[in-house]
Amino acid sequence: MKIKTKFFARGVHIPDKKSLSSGCPIRELPAPETVAIALSQHIGKPARPVVTVGDVVEHGTLIAEADGAVSANVFASVSGKVIAIENRPLPRGGTTDCVVIESDGKDSxxxxxxxxxxxxxxIVARIREAGIVGMGGAGFPTAVKMSPKTPVDTLIINGAECEPYLTCDHRLMIEKTDELVDGAxxxxxxxxxxxxxxAVELNKPDAIAKLDVCEGVLVAELRKRYPMGSEKHLIYSCTGRRVPPGKLPADVGVIVENVATAFAVYEAVRLNKPLCDRVMTVSGEGVNEPANLRVRLGTSYRYLLDACGGETDDAFAYIAGGPMMGATLLSTDFHTRKTDSGLLVLTARQASISAPTACIHCGRCAEVCPMHLLPMDIDFYTLAGDYDGARDRGGALxxxxxxxCAYVCPANRALVQSIQMCKQKLRERR
Ligand code: SF4
Ligand code: SF4
Structure with missing residues (x-):
């Protein structure tokens, strides 16, 4: 049954580019010859390895256990031998230890x-045991979220998928509807x-139609507007409740989980499957055969691209995730993690990278900011090294x-990077 929704005023309309892959059914990608499985695939402490080099593992063997309450178990995604435990870079910077497994080809x-x-x-114990985390990108251990400190009355399954190009959640909603509803x-x-x-954006009418006839769930048809999938905006759109600054969804009685997370919960509870793989979209004008792939965690990005016919001659930029919130990559030498929903390759025309120029004080960034902040002020104070000013006058936190804001800025200011730097400096000082 459909419910009435609210509409938040700011944000932007962006071309969704989803038609490149929205019609591609989920394809199971064969296991690669080696996987490099990160011990940090979640918010919180990295998992502690419980295997050593030379150990033989099966697909689904626990290879690293959660280190404390805010952490998550990690499992082997192929059967074979552990050939290394080594430090590797992450797409957004920093490094993590990875367990490298050479497949024996048997996939036992x-x-x-x-x-x-x-x-x-x-159920909560199983979610913890299976290593399930928020798979929409946040990576917060799901079991922790299942024990809110305040009473909640609503669960929202986030199927907005408002990032352009990404269609993996869309495909899950139409191909695995019953399993998803069961997981929810x-x-x-x-x-x-x-x-x-x-909660599903209107640009996925087939998903809305399938969910609408399921018993025991409500469907919120959301107008297409970026960033509809942001937790706070989703909650307002579905319930009319506003999450105050510094508060959590649970403080207004709501828990939000991503579509892929609900599917992982179904598999863990009904099929006893730990989290070893996920569905990802490989897309962009720079990919020869865009696809939605079910991939083993730890698979190299290069392997994903090769499975999609490789890049076009004019491929220019690689992005982990969507174009709005994803990380631009300097190489494809990275490996899939629980939070990876997409790998994009854009041409120079699509990436439209131009050098930043001086702010012209047009105010457009503030007009569209869905959090009612002053991005140009945050940028100004951050570049001046005045992080308190960026926090107090711009609202950086x-x-x-x-x-x-960066999407609409005519001066191509690197506003998000500036805000991220400000937050990092404030964190370091704390
Ligand atoms: S300031 Fe932050 S919340 Fe506002 S538009 Fe920019 S990135 Fe989004
Ligand atoms: S949109 Fe860009 S140019 Fe305009 S005020 Fe914001 S930072 Fe300055």
């Missing part, structure tokens, strides 16, 4: 033990809530890094 699989009775406690109901049971809302 092991699963988690049967769950027994499906109680809220057992398991999450709702764990939380003790009855109201489940699937409330920025959700959606990139809307």
């Amino acid at each position: 699989e092991t699963t988690l033990p049967p769950l027994g009775e499906i109680t809220p406690e057992n 109901k398991l999450l709702a049971k764990a939380l003790g809530v009855e109201r489940i809302i699937f 409330n920025c959700i890094e959606c990139g809307t």
